Amino acid sequence: LIAVPGLVDMHVHFREPGQTYKEDIATGGQAAARGGFTTVCCMANTLPAIDSRELVELVASKAAAIELLVVGALSKGLNGKELADFAGMKQGGICALSDDGKTLMDRDLMKQAALQAKELGLFITDHCEPETEIVARDIELARETGCHFHLQHISLKESLELIKTAKAEGINITCETAPHYFTLTSEALKSQGANAKMNPPLKSEADRLAVIEAIQDGTIDVIATDHAPHSQEEKAQGVESAPFGVIGLETAFALSYTKLVMPGLISLQKLIELMSINPAKILNLHRDEGDFAIFDIGTAYKINSKEFASKSRNTPFEGMEVYGRTVMTVSKGRLIYNDRSFN
Numbered sequence: 001l002i003a004v005p006g007l008v009d010m011h012v013h014f015r016e017p018g019q020t021y022k023e024d025i026a027t028g029g030q031a032a033a034r035g036g037f038t039t040v041c042c043m044a045n046t047l048p049a050i051d052s053r054e055l056v057e058l059v060a061s062k063a064a065a066i067e068l069l070v071v072g073a074l075s076k077g078l079n080g081k082e083l084a085d086f087a088g089m090k091q092g093g094i095c096a097l098s099d100d101g102k103t104l105m106d107r108d109l110m111k112q113a114a115l116q117a118k119e120l121g122l123f124i125t126d127h128c129e130p131e132t133e134i135v136a137r138d139i140e141l142a143r144e145t146g147c148h149f150h151l152q153h154i155s156l157k158e159s160l161e162l163i164k165t166a167k168a169e170g171i172n173i174t175c176e177t178a179p180h181y182f183t184l185t186s187e188a189l190k191s192q193g194a195n196a197k198m199n200p201p202l203k204s205e206a207d208r209l210a211v212i213e214a215i216q217d218g219t220i221d222v223i224a225t226d227h228a229p230h231s232q233e234e235k236a237q238g239v240e241s242a243p244f245g246v247i248g249l250e251t252a253f254a255l256s257y258t259k260l261v262m263p264g265l266i267s268l269q270k271l272i273e274l275m276s277i278n279p280a281k282i283l284n285l286h287r288d289e290g291d292f293a294i295f296d297i298g299t300a301y302k303i304n305s306k307e308f309a310s311k312s313r314n315t316p317f318e319g320m321e322v323y324g325r326t327v328m329t330v331s332k333g334r335l336i337y338n339d340r341s342f343n
């Protein structure tokens, strides 16, 4: 068994308010706890979008097993046209700004957003689509404004090359990838269908290897899940019409441990940096010594979505054999998850 500081997920979708048939804050929080996470950041693309102080406070007030941080929308209703009330949302306690799910395409508006965010001491966590073009734009905006940009779910070799160069120049950017980008390629669509459909989509083997290399050399700061629950009915519509997204909270640590640490690609210490220490630094979190998780790294098990605490089952990892099952998660000294089958 190993004990690690509580994992921090900078990127989840808990679907509340508006789409609680997919997930809600209580079940999302339980899924997080079951994955060894003690802090998560909820994205703003709910219905309605979290774009005002009132909505930030409403979401933040919901009870969750883990510490729930709220990301405020960049634009009102994620419309990409008019900026949301950053100052009000900051008073409501947001941790960052993002239109995740949609890319704010208007460069001038994004520049205004970056200037305001910097003024308020906030950072922007951006969904980059089309990926490399927006990564390049955001690097330029970070250079022009000094605002910190965190680039979400990076999946392409070309994007990683731009980020690596920008970091070497000292530009204020960080980035994340998700476990599916270093474990799967677009081949997975053949066997997993709509459960392997997400945004950005799975890429080539060369991209997968580039993501691993960027994890090793520090270009990638964070592994986040982009936990995006959808109902079985929605995913049953098939690859063409099903919505984008896969869940990840209950598989992220085991996949990362099995695919990165066990083959010796990175050390366990490096994995803890990617999943706990670096996101906590980016979020400027106060670390609580009572936040930790215990994982069983000595026993193989098969991923079984029927055991998930999440309301949804849209995982492309069903049946995969992994190591690193969560045995126990403790938040602020309180037991929030305990695997009773472990003895």
Ligand SMILES: [Zn+2]
Pocket: 100, 101, 127, 128, 152, 153, 199, 200
């Ligand atoms: Zn996104």
Ligand SMILES: [Zn+2]
Pocket: 011, 013, 043, 100, 101, 226, 228
């Ligand atoms: Zn997302």
